[in-house]
Amino acid sequence: AAGVIQSPRHLIKEKRETATLKCYPIPRHDTVYWYQQGPGQDPQFLISFYEKMQSDKGSIPDRFSAQQFSDYHSELNMSSLELGDSALYFCASSLNRENSPLHFGNGTRLTVT
Amino acid sequence: AQSVTQLDSQVPVFEEAPVELRCNYSSSVSVYLFWYVQYPNQGLQLLLKYLSGSTLVKGINGFEAEFNKSQTSFHLRKPSVHISDTAEYFCAVQLNSGTYKYIFGTGTRLKVLA
Numbered sequence: 001a002a003g004v005i006q007s008p009r010h011l012i013k014e015k016r017e018t019a020t021l022k023c024y025p026i027p028r029h030d031t032v033y034w035y036q037q038g039p040g041q042d043p044q045f046l047i048s049f050y051e052k053m054q055s056d057k058g059s060i061p062d063r064f065s066a067q068q069f070s071d072y073h074s075e076l077n078m079s080s081l082e083l084g085d086s087a088l089y090f091c092a093s094s095l096n097r098e099n100s101p102l103h104f105g106n107g108t109r110l111t112v113t
Numbered sequence: 114a115q116s117v118t119q120l121d122s123q124v125p126v127f128e129e130a131p132v133e134l135r136c137n138y139s140s141s142v143s144v145y146l147f148w149y150v151q152y153p154n155q156g157l158q159l160l161l162k163y164l165s166g167s168t169l170v171k172g173i174n175g176f177e178a179e180f181n182k183s184q185t186s187f188h189l190r191k192p193s194v195h196i197s198d199t200a201e202y203f204c205a206v207q208l209n210s211g212t213y214k215y216i217f218g219t220g221t222r223l224k225v226l227a
């Protein structure tokens with residue numbers, strides 16, 4: 001069965017650089033969530049989209065932005081990277097917003113040096 | 114405000130022994146309940162979910178959980194664990210209104226010992 005695809009799997013950037021993370025949800029899933037997970041931490045909700053509109057916003061820094069495109073894929077843009085941005089970034093999709101479990105991708109490991 | 118509490122950050126247990134991972138939640142609106150498992154360097158995978166109906170739900174890999182509304186708990190259990198069950202387990206709730214936001218607990222690291 002198709003799963004959530006995230007690219008790239010690994011990304012190394014220097015401080016103050018920018019990064020773009022991509023997420024391709026499971027076909028027919030209309031909701032996308034972005035999470036940030038630091039080492040040994042639980043996933044922290046960043047932002048979500050439903051039907052290409054921003055649905056909810058969590059602890060996403062102002063330096064980050066995201067959008068969901070017409071084909072439902074989503075991109076997380078990160079600028080002025082800081083060392084503290086080093087983490088695993090997960091994308092998850094669901095069939096609809098309500099009572100539908102999240103399906104997670106394998107994540108993008110971002111390392112900022 | 115809504116919250117999910119997983120009191121045990123780590124649970125060591127011997128192989129073939131039973132295990133219970135505890136989850137309590139607080140919410141002013143009704144919620145849906147989930148357990149996810151995360152293996153190293155992988156995304157979270159759904160173990161089981163409670164949406165409505167029978168309060169005892171069965172999931173993959175022999176896990177089950179019971180929803181207790183009066184105690185606002187959703188504890189995860191397995192009667193006999195295997196080495197391969199060693200992983201991080203996250204309890205999560207989804208609010209049944211508004212933005213249908215998901216809230217995760219801080220996770221419980223299950224370590225199965227030989």
